[in-house]
Amino acid sequence: MPTESGDNEKQIKGSLVLLGETCLDSxxxxxxxxxxxxxxxxxxLFFTAFFLTLLIIPSSQFNVVKYKAGDIATSDIxxxxxxxxxxxxxxxxxxxxxxxxxxxxxxxxAGAPLDVTRRFEKSMALVREAREGDKxxxxxxxxxNLDGALQLDLxxxxxxxxxxxxxxxxxxxxxxxxxxxxxxxxVVADKKGFTADRNxxxxxxxxxxxxxxxxxxxxxxxxxxxGRKALAGMKIAIGASPRDVEVIKGVLSRMIAPSLTFxxxxxxxxxxxxxxxxxxxxxxxxxxxxxxxxGERITQEQAMKLENIFESRGINRFFMGVGxxxxxxxxxxxxxxxxxxxxxxxxxxxKDILLLTLLTIGNFLLLKITFAVSTAMGGLFPxxxxxxxxxxxxxxxxxxxxxxxxxxxxxxxYCAICAPLLGMMFNNSxxxxxxxxxxxxxxxxGVRQCKERGAIYTAGLKVSVxxxxxxVSFQFFSDNAFTMQTVYxxxxxxxxxxxxxxxxxxxxxxxxxxxxxxxxxxxxxxxxLNTPILRELMIRAPGTYHHSVVVGNLVEAGAEAxxxxxxxxxxxxxxxxxxxxxxxxxxxxxxxxxENRHDKLSxxxxxxxxxxxxxxxxxxxxxxxxxxxxxxxxxxxxxTSLITFFYQKAKSLVISDAQGVEEKDFRYPGxxxxxxxxxxxxxxxxxxxxxxxxxDPTPARIQGMVQKIINNIFIDGQLDECELTLKNLHEIAxxxxxxxxxxxxxxxxxPEPVFKDKGSGGKKNLENSYSEPxxxxxxxxxxxxxxxxxxxxxxxxx
Numbered sequence: 110m111p112t113e114s115g116d117n118e119k120q121i122k123g124s125l126v127l128l129g130e131t132c133l134d135s136x137x138x139x140x141x142x143x144x145x146x147x148x149x150x151x152x153x154l155f156f157t158a159f160f161l162t163l164l165i166i167p168s169s170q171f172n173v174v175k176y177k178a179g180d181i182a183t184s185d186i187x188x189x190x191x192x193x194x195x196x197x198x199x200x201x202x203x204x205x206x207x208x209x210x211x212x213x214x215x216x217x218x219a220g221a222p223l224d225v226t227r228r229f230e231k232s233m234a235l236v237r238e239a240r241e242g243d244k245x246x247x248x249x250x251x252x253x254n255l256d257g258a259l260q261l262d263l264x265x266x267x268x269x270x271x272x273x274x275x276x277x278x279x280x281x282x283x284x285x286x287x288x289x290x291x292x293x294x295x296v297v298a299d300k301k302g303f304t305a306d307r308n309x310x311x312x313x314x315x316x317x318x319x320x321x322x323x324x325x326x327x328x329x330x331x332x333x334x335x336g337r338k339a340l341a342g343m344k345i346a347i348g349a350s351p352r353d354v355e356v357i358k359g360v361l362s363r364m365i366a367p368s369l370t371f372x373x374x375x376x377x378x379x380x381x382x383x384x385x386x387x388x389x390x391x392x393x394x395x396x397x398x399x400x401x402x403x404g405e406r407i408t409q410e411q412a413m414k415l416e417n418i419f420e421s422r423g424i425n426r427f428f429m430g431v432g433x434x435x436x437x438x439x440x441x442x443x444x445x446x447x448x449x450x451x452x453x454x455x456x457x458x459x460k461d462i463l464l465l466t467l468l469t470i471g472n473f474l475l476l477k478i479t480f481a482v483s484t485a486m487g488g489l490f491p492x493x494x495x496x497x498x499x500x501x502x503x504x505x506x507x508x509x510x511x512x513x514x515x516x517x518x519x520x521x522x523y524c525a526i527c528a529p530l531l532g533m534m535f536n537n538s539x540x541x542x543x544x545x546x547x548x549x550x551x552x553x554x555g556v557r558q559c560k561e562r563g564a565i566y567t568a569g570l571k572v573s574v575x576x577x578x579x580x581v582s583f584q585f586f587s588d589n590a591f592t593m594q595t596v597y598x599x600x601x602x603x604x605x606x607x608x609x610x611x612x613x614x615x616x617x618x619x620x621x622x623x624x625x626x627x628x629x630x631x632x633x634x635x636x637x638l639n640t641p642i643l644r645e646l647m648i649r650a651p652g653t654y655h656h657s658v659v660v661g662n663l664v665e666a667g668a669e670a671x672x673x674x675x676x677x678x679x680x681x682x683x684x685x686x687x688x689x690x691x692x693x694x695x696x697x698x699x700x701x702x703x704e705n706r707h708d709k710l711s712x713x714x715x716x717x718x719x720x721x722x723x724x725x726x727x728x729x730x731x732x733x734x735x736x737x738x739x740x741x742x743x744x745x746x747x748x749t750s751l752i753t754f755f756y757q758k759a760k761s762l763v764i765s766d767a768q769g770v771e772e773k774d775f776r777y778p779g780x781x782x783x784x785x786x787x788x789x790x791x792x793x794x795x796x797x798x799x800x801x802x803x804x805d806p807t808p809a810r811i812q813g814m815v816q817k818i819i820n821n822i823f824i825d826g827q828l829d830e831c832e833l834t835l836k837n838l839h840e841i842a843x844x845x846x847x848x849x850x851x852x853x854x855x856x857x858x859x860p861e862p863v864f865k866d867k868g869s870g871g872k873k874n875l876e877n878s879y880s881e882p883x884x885x886x887x888x889x890x891x892x893x894x895x896x897x898x899x900x901x902x903x904x905x906x907x
Contacts, residue, residue: 508549569610576602627736652698688726
């Protein structure tokens with residue numbers, strides 16, 4: 110006896126399922142409307158692309174904890190993909206070496222001696238002006254002007270000495286001679302520092318143009334101290350007193366400047382360029398390579414690897430996401446447009462696209478989780494390559510589900526779109542692309558006519574075989590064919606096909622329930638004649654029930670003849686007239702010998718009652734969740750055909766040549782059959798009804814009747830919108846003839862029943878059992894009446 114807690118648990122589960130179905134129903138209603146179909150599909154496109162982008166972007170394996178040198182690792186850390194990372198310490202070392210090796214930049218002033226002479230020339234010009242009596246060039250003014258001309262701070266005594274020089278030209282000539290002799294060697298500021306720089310390397314540029322000067326001899330040089338000493342020993346013949354000459358030498362010594370000067374800014378720029386020219390030193394981490402093991406102390410090198418992985422992920426993650434989003438949008442949109450324009454049966458509804466969206470996101474999420482688990486398994490079983498676990502993943506399951514739920518065309522396009530995205534998610538693996546694509550195609554092909562759940566596992570075995578072939582091929586391709594990894598790959602590939610089948614088997618009933626789809630497996634359940642709706646039809650409208658069963662046999666044979674879906678056709682035939690349950694006595698097959706209620710109704714009212722059973726049947730099918738394919742065939746089972754009997758009756762009742770009678774009022778609302786199965790139901794419905802009117806249903810008469818009915822339906826244009834060809838109609842007619850001939854075949858008249866002969870001890874007289882000519886049924890009926898048939902007269906009576 111169930112406990113109270115068990116009952117509560119069942120109630121909670123039931124409530125959750127009901128809540129889920131309610132939410133999905135509202136979502137389906139929102140996205141299935143034709144008013145905003147284009148908008149809804151774009152919303153689903155971006156929704157799917159966004160979530161797939163989040164799943165495809167390589168996730169950071171190290172986002173929980175960051176390690177520094179000296180920390181203890183709390184888990185094994187492997188590289189989840191191939192990395193090409195920068196060795197920063199080594200790169201910085203090489204760049205520092207390149208910067209230090211850059212030459213020192215010195216500026217060479219070739220006009221240094223001339224510059225000294227020109228400054229003295231300007232000063233002597235000022236002195237001449239003062240001599241000529243220029244009042245503005247006297248006293249302090251002259252001293253300031255001389256300071257500016259010589260670019261020195263002169264004393265009053267030095268200014269007076271310059272003023273006493275009589276011969277300007279002689280002074281200038283001597284200064285030019287002395288400076289030229291001094292600057293024959295390079296003059297530097299610091300001899301010791303220049304010597305070190307020259308040993309390291311020099312780059313000499315012109316002071317004015319900043320261009321590199323031709324290489325020269327820089328071994329002859331003096332610094333300012335030695336240069337001024339040399340200047341003090343030189344003789345200057347200017348016709349002045351020795352004291353004035355020494356003053357002039359002192360002024361000249363202070364004007365001497367280095368002809369080679371160190372350019373720090375240019376040197377720093379050259380070092381920067383040398384450092385920038387050094388490429389980063391890279392090292393490679395292979396996918397699956399162990400970086401650090403649990404319990405180990407993190408070394409400086411390991412900390413550097415982890416830090417580089419962190420930063421490389423963080424920098425590229427945004428741009429990678431943008432690129433993946435764009436690629437997903439392109440992969441979704443253009444194959445979809447191509448399929449809509451070029452593949453005849455590719456026409457998914459909004460509900461189909463919603464299912465594909467949720468199925469894709471769910472499948473990628475599951476594969477992402479298994480991907481993370483397989484990475485962790487590498488630490489537990491290091492002898493198995495992490496990539497070997499990929500053969501266990503259910504890559505083909507979603508394609509199998511799409512093939513069973515929708516059709517093969519959608520499944521093929523789905524495989525072509527998802528396979529490249531799966532390859533991106535699995536570290537841009539081309540092998541995963543091929544593995545997912547071929548596995549999905551083979552799995553979808555294996556369930557092309559799935560009439561039982563065991564067929565899914567058969568398809569799974571086919572996937573296993575193809576998986577093994579691909580696994581071995583990949584191992585040969587990577588030159589690992591004769592290793593233990595090949596054994597693991599083969600075993601995992603075999604098991605992977607079964608996992609795909611188990612996944613699909615578990616998901617399909619859930620999808621059928623939540624999305625109200627009708628698969629072949631669901632059709633097998635509906636084909637049971639003991640379903641509540643068919644039992645009610647059998648009780649309330651037995652004639653319609655028998656008619657539907659016969660029509661089911663006809664369409665099943667016809668569907669097999671033209672390679673349509675026999676199961677869908679047969680089940681749809683069982684339910685195509687369920688709308689007659691509400692008013693069974695208004696349909697002739699349920700009346701029998703009773704009164705005809707249409708005798709009291711006008712022809713138009715009778716036509717309305719007959720037409721209404723299509724709408725009522727569709728509503729009844731929707732309430733009982735028979736599925737959209739069944740509902741569509743119920744609505745299309747009569748097409749827009751004319752109710753001829755009541756139309757002719759209405760015309761005969763109207764005076765003045767049928768004025769006021771509209772033919773459209775006596776036609777079913779349609780639509781016309783859109784599929785081969787719907788066309789088969791319409792043909793079989795008419796043929797079976799007409800066959801009951803044959804008085805002597807011989808094979809020839811049945812054949813003529815079938816041919817006439819099909820011709821009339823074809824001429825009326827009821828088959829214009831379905832895919833039945835003339836060859837199909839010929840095969841359908843042959844199958845109908847065979848089935849109807851079997852139903853209405855002639856039987857031999859049975860002989861008289863053999864009664865027990867008391868004289869023979871109760872044994873049958875086998876020799877005389879068939880000695881007399883067979884009697885007719887009427888004769889047997891008369892004998893039955895004479896031989897006590899009154900005991901059976903109430904059989905079959907109400």
